[in-house]
Amino acid sequence: MKITIIGGGIVGALLAYELSRYAVDLVVIEKKHDFGLGVTKANSAIVHGGYDDPPGSLRAELCYKGNQLYEKLAESLGIPLKRIGSFVVARDTPEEMEKLSELLKRGEKNGVDGIEIVEKPFLEKHEPHLSKEYKYALHCTHTGITEPWTVALAALEAAEKAGAELLRGDGVIGGEVSKGNVRSLELESGRIIETDLVINAAGLYYHEVANSFGVSTPQVYLRKGQYVLLDHKASTMVNSVIFPLPSEKGKGKLVVPTVDGGVVLGPTSENMPDFTPEDVSTTLEGIKEVIEAGNELIPNIARPNWIVKSFAGLRPETQEKDFFIENSNTLKNFVTVGAIRSPGLTAAPAIARYVIEEILEQRMSLDLGRQKADQVRTLKSFRVNESDLKEIAARVKDDEKYGRIICQCNQVSEAEIIEAIRKGARSIDGIKFRTRAGFGRCQGGFCTWKIAKILSRELNIPLSEVRVNEEGTVLFDGKVRV
Amino acid sequence: MIQQLKTGVLVIGGGAAGMAAALSASRAGVEVTLLEREEKTGGVLNQCIHHGFGLQFYRQELTGPEFAYRLQNEMAQHSVKIISESYVRHIDTKNKYVEVISPEGVFTIQAKAIVLATGARERPFGALQIPGDRPAGIYVAGLAQRMVNLENTLPGKRALILGSGDIGLIMARRLTLEGMEVLGVVERLPYAGGLTRNVVQCLEDYDIPLYLSHTVVEVRGRRRLERVLVSEVDDNFKPINGTQKWFDIDTLVLSAGLIPQVEDLGENLEIDAINKGFAVSNTCETSVTGIFAAGNNVAVFDLVDYVAAEGWIAGQNAAQTVQDKKRTSKRIPLIRGKNVGILVPSYITPEEHLRVYLRLRKPMDKGTVVLKELNIEKPFQYGVPSEMINFVVNRDKLQELKKPVRIEVVE
Ligand SMILES: Cc1cc2nc3c(=O)[nH]c(=O)nc-3n(C[C@H](O)[C@H](O)[C@H](O)COP(=O)(O)OP(=O)(O)OC[C@H]3O[C@@H](n4cnc5c(N)ncnc54)[C@H](O)[C@@H]3O)c2cc1C
Ligand SMILES: Cc1cc2nc3c(=O)[nH]c(=O)nc-3n(C[C@H](O)[C@H](O)[C@H](O)COP(=O)(O)OP(=O)(O)OC[C@H]3O[C@@H](n4cnc5c(N)ncnc54)[C@H](O)[C@@H]3O)c2cc1C
Numbered sequence: 001m002k003i004t005i006i007g008g009g010i011v012g013a014l015l016a017y018e019l020s021r022y023a024v025d026l027v028v029i030e031k032k033h034d035f036g037l038g039v040t041k042a043n044s045a046i047v048h049g050g051y052d053d054p055p056g057s058l059r060a061e062l063c064y065k066g067n068q069l070y071e072k073l074a075e076s077l078g079i080p081l082k083r084i085g086s087f088v089v090a091r092d093t094p095e096e097m098e099k100l101s102e103l104l105k106r107g108e109k110n111g112v113d114g115i116e117i118v119e120k121p122f123l124e125k126h127e128p129h130l131s132k133e134y135k136y137a138l139h140c141t142h143t144g145i146t147e148p149w150t151v152a153l154a155a156l157e158a159a160e161k162a163g164a165e166l167l168r169g170d171g172v173i174g175g176e177v178s179k180g181n182v183r184s185l186e187l188e189s190g191r192i193i194e195t196d197l198v199i200n201a202a203g204l205y206y207h208e209v210a211n212s213f214g215v216s217t218p219q220v221y222l223r224k225g226q227y228v229l230l231d232h233k234a235s236t237m238v239n240s241v242i243f244p245l246p247s248e249k250g251k252g253k254l255v256v257p258t259v260d261g262g263v264v265l266g267p268t269s270e271n272m273p274d275f276t277p278e279d280v281s282t283t284l285e286g287i288k289e290v291i292e293a294g295n296e297l298i299p300n301i302a303r304p305n306w307i308v309k310s311f312a313g314l315r316p317e318t319q320e321k322d323f324f325i326e327n328s329n330t331l332k333n334f335v336t337v338g339a340i341r342s343p344g345l346t347a348a349p350a351i352a353r354y355v356i357e358e359i360l361e362q363r364m365s366l367d368l369g370r371q372k373a374d375q376v377r378t379l380k381s382f383r384v385n386e387s388d389l390k391e392i393a394a395r396v397k398d399d400e401k402y403g404r405i406i407c408q409c410n411q412v413s414e415a416e417i418i419e420a421i422r423k424g425a426r427s428i429d430g431i432k433f434r435t436r437a438g439f440g441r442c443q444g445g446f447c448t449w450k451i452a453k454i455l456s457r458e459l460n461i462p463l464s465e466v467r468v469n470e471e472g473t474v475l476f477d478g479k480v481r482v
Numbered sequence: 483m484i485q486q487l488k489t490g491v492l493v494i495g496g497g498a499a500g501m502a503a504a505l506s507a508s509r510a511g512v513e514v515t516l517l518e519r520e521e522k523t524g525g526v527l528n529q530c531i532h533h534g535f536g537l538q539f540y541r542q543e544l545t546g547p548e549f550a551y552r553l554q555n556e557m558a559q560h561s562v563k564i565i566s567e568s569y570v571r572h573i574d575t576k577n578k579y580v581e582v583i584s585p586e587g588v589f590t591i592q593a594k595a596i597v598l599a600t601g602a603r604e605r606p607f608g609a610l611q612i613p614g615d616r617p618a619g620i621y622v623a624g625l626a627q628r629m630v631n632l633e634n635t636l637p638g639k640r641a642l643i644l645g646s647g648d649i650g651l652i653m654a655r656r657l658t659l660e661g662m663e664v665l666g667v668v669e670r671l672p673y674a675g676g677l678t679r680n681v682v683q684c685l686e687d688y689d690i691p692l693y694l695s696h697t698v699v700e701v702r703g704r705r706r707l708e709r710v711l712v713s714e715v716d717d718n719f720k721p722i723n724g725t726q727k728w729f730d731i732d733t734l735v736l737s738a739g740l741i742p743q744v745e746d747l748g749e750n751l752e753i754d755a756i757n758k759g760f761a762v763s764n765t766c767e768t769s770v771t772g773i774f775a776a777g778n779n780v781a782v783f784d785l786v787d788y789v790a791a792e793g794w795i796a797g798q799n800a801a802q803t804v805q806d807k808k809r810t811s812k813r814i815p816l817i818r819g820k821n822v823g824i825l826v827p828s829y830i831t832p833e834e835h836l837r838v839y840l841r842l843r844k845p846m847d848k849g850t851v852v853l854k855e856l857n858i859e860k861p862f863q864y865g866v867p868s869e870m871i872n873f874v875v876n877r878d879k880l881q882e883l884k885k886p887v888r889i890e891v892v893e
Contacts, residue, residue, distance in 0.1 A: 474618065
């Protein structure tokens with residue numbers, strides 16, 4: 001059986017990874033030039049605790065499960081996972097205390113262990129820089145942080161090793177349907193992909209993709225979240241993920257340490273008037289809002305000198321406020337994994353299991369064969385940044401390129417960049433997301449031209465064809481006068 | 483496998499400051515090792531192919547590479563050991579011990595004194611908090627300069643420059659000469675950030691408009707940059723309604739300030755709150771004995787001549803440390819008074835002449851620099867923040883000094 005997954009975000013990637021352990025042929029199709037650059041690229045990167053999703057929802061069912069599955073995932077794929085814990089903080093007022101205990105109760109209903117309400121001395125000990133206004137907090141020890149695009153890339157790499165075919169830079173625009181079955185998919189390039197089963201994991205575009213096959217899904221609308229990224233120096237002021245109390249609009253604007261030692265503030269929660277899935281622009285008000293909110297939780301964390309950049313992501317929302325994971329009742333071989341809003345990142349490994357066990361095997365009675373045991377794969381690339389001097393010395397002895405540091409801010413060597421290209425990076429962003437080169441405090445001011453030259457050399461293309469990301473994003477546009 | 487090296491003076495960074503330091507230390511007769519993270523020494527000079535360097539240090543007008551070449555040549559004659567492409571991973575400032583990664587191998591160096599000469603980096607686009615899209619086509623000026631001057635490539639076709647620092651002004655002219663259309667230079671302050679001579683020679687001579695009290699308030703472009711919104715701003719840099727105008731461009735070049743590179747070079751070194759660089763005395767010593775600093779990582783200087791002169795002093799004092807010459811480490815604070823922005827040094831050590839470099843907080847028709855405790859008054863005419871005021875106080879005048887010295891500028 002040939003299964004085609006539309007979308008190479010974290011959901012499509014983990015589906016491919018899980019499915020690659022069955023006796024099926026797999027194709028993953030991603031329309032962007034690289035994987036993991038949709039919703040998966042811009043979010044809070046939290047492996048949520050699972051206590052605040054509405055009991056009974058699919059979100060609640062899959063969030064905590066996903067959180068627990070991350071443990072194994074980190075081991076098998078070598079992805080970063082730091083269980084730094086989280087605090088939802090409250091002031092000493094009856095309303096806020098009430099909300100906090102509601103949250104605790106909700107967590108217990110969701111079957112979540114490892115949460116408790118803690119008091120000021122504990123809070124102060126763990127978060128000495130937290131605003132003195134907060135007296136209580138819901139502490140969750142298993143809340144983690146990860147690097148979402150790395151999860152997607154690693155999962156796809158493992159799937160590819162197991163035989164999956166990965167296509168990118170080519171989106172699905174329609175397909176051929178006959179007798180209630182999708183027979184083939186048509187891509188932007190004109191290419192036709194025959195298939196026995198389609199899984200629509202197109203992120204913000206799930207509704208559009210489903211529509212193009214005449215499949216109805218809940219109407220999607222977009223909710224933007226803006227962020228500010230702070231310098232590594234800010235990480236001395238916060239140890240865990242800090243949440244305000246949740247509200248109607250969601251989990252609120254947070255202070256989140258990142259796995260590589262930075263800190264992120266945000267997100268905002270803004271309903272977009274139109275369906276503009278490529279509009280991840282930031283606004284003055286948005287930037288201001290998250291800076292103020294960050295300073296309210298941790299006074300003086302958002303110092304002007306520490307602001308590295310701002311960015312934004314879009315959440316695919318529906319009226320139901322829940323994931324939509326269903327096989328179509330019009331097409332026999334079409335499954336939609338849509339409306340994967342927060343906590344989609346956390347839930348993704350559990351979503352993959354749910355699709356396989358609940359939808360494909362149970363509801364659709366498909367025989368996927370026996371699941372092969374998961375092997376621990378050592379896909380993790382060597383990182384100078386994370387290694388000790390002896391290990392680096394040994395590497396450099398074999399290959400001098402490990403000793404040539406290209407990104408000074410994040411300590412990334414030429415060898416790591418070349419390996420990223422070997423693993424599929426085709427652009428400045430492709431390198432950035434795989435190696436963290438250009439991700440540091442100078443934001444590529446020093447190393448962009450070096451990385452461009454390495455890309456040009458390794459891919460054997462002229463400098464004028466080196467791109468930042470998608471087609472049309474060239475860096476060098478012509479020659480100087482001679 | 484980890485080689486262990488030893489040296490007298492270790493210089494980190496091979497720009498103008500570091501090369502001058504290495505040279506003077508070497509001339510004083512101590513063993514010198516210089517670590518440079520790039521393929522070759524020279525620092526920012528390598529890409530500054532315009533004239534305007536060395537009028538004071540060499541009494542001759544040179545291009546950046548020519549200035550660098552002179553220092554490189556002299557270093558070769560004085561057998562300075564240069565290790566290029568070397569990345570300093572860790573510094574133990576107390577014990578003068580560093581860990582280094584390079585293509586040649588991984589090694590450690592035990593030094594007797596260290597000179598930090600790591601220069602400055604450019605403020606990135608993200609730090610400016612300009613809302614809008616994040617398309618390709620936005621470059622810090624140094625990157626654009628590097629691409630044009632050393633790689634012979636152009637960033638685009640139509641450009642706007644944001645920020646009127648020297649690099650921005652120089653790039654406006656360079657891009658014009660190389661065939662790009664430069665629509666203007668936008669500066670949020672009511673005066674230019676760069677040297678007056680650069681405003682004249684780079685903008686006025688080429689009819690490139692300078693928009694003072696203006697800034698970019700929005701950036702648009704799905705893939706490559708398409709246009710930016712420019713607005714006039716009030717005294718608090720707030721955009722003024724009704725003054726907005728779109729510029730259709732594919733290239734935005736940022737010259738929005740340099741930041742001294744002081745990160746990851748030792749946690750315990752004092753940083754000057756205004757300069758944002760290492761707080762040094764007039765012997766160029768930092769808050770840790772035996773660790774010196776000079777150049778753009780102390781404060782952003784306007785002229786390479788000052789940078790080289792400071793590097794030279796740093797090298798001399800580092801050499802003296804190695805030779806165990808008697809040195810006091812007295813540090814008497816030099817305190818900013820009215821109208822003083824960037825100020826070097828932060829401390830006075832009476833044994834060395836006091837070379838003062840300061841930037842005004844605002845342009846002034848005329849004024850006087852006053853150091854009351856030292857009975858010094860230095861009148862000047864037409865002072866602008868972009869041009870440092872500098873003068874020397876002979877060390878004879880410092881001998882009796884005990885209390886902090888205040889420096890201020892009166893109108
Ligand atoms: C602001 C914000 C904060 C969040 N914070 C968290 C958090 O802290 N923790 C958490 O668990 N979750 C969080 N989430 C949710 C999480 O990020 C998402 O649920 C998750 O990334 C969704 O992944 P995806 O694979 O469904 O979507 P995507 O990553 O968007 O992947 C879908 C892919 O499909 C591709 N595609 C679309 N159309 C086509 C086509 N026609 N043909 C081929 N390919 C196509 C797209 O290019 C895209 O790459 C947050 C989300 C947002 C927006
Ligand atoms: C565009 C431009 C135009 C200018 N025009 C003029 C002019 O016309 N006239 C004039 O007099 N001055 C001019 N200047 C100013 C002058 O060139 C600089 O102030 C001076 O060159 C700075 O020297 P530096 O040694 O402090 O820093 P840099 O030149 O930046 O040197 C620092 C060196 O240290 C290295 N380094 C940094 N960190 C490390 C580390 N951790 N380990 C190892 N090595 C490291 C860097 O690679 C670099 O080589 C101009 C500057 C610019 C940018």
